[in-house]
Amino acid sequence: MERITADEAVQMLEHFTGKRYQIGSQKEKARMRIEYPKRYMRKSEILAMKNPLLGENVLERAVMYAPESVVRKIDPRKKNSPLVFDTVELEKWRVNH
Known part of the structure; x- marks a missing residue:
């Protein structure tokens, strides 16, 4: 089984469902600054x-x-x-x- 990052998972979910998702904790949110x-x-x-x-x-x-x-x-x-x-x-x- 191939591993993917949280960012890749978010992109795949958005692509397939058309909705935006946020996966992760506050540490990842701080990275977006x-x-x-x-x-x-x-x-x-x-x-x-x-x-x-x-x-x-x-x-x-x-x-x-x-x-x-x-x-x-x-x-x-x-x-x-x-x-x-x-x-x-x-x-x-x-x-x-």
């Missing part, structure tokens, strides 16, 4: 990392629903001011949501 190069980053910088866990829709959801400690505009008075993410707070928010 993302390392950021800087503490404060613009949205374009985060998207340039090309991490599959941080897509455009995750960042847009953070803009709409996360507290102000996670994401804010550089100058709130300006309509087109760039968004700046506090990556430590963003990671805490992303893991919980």
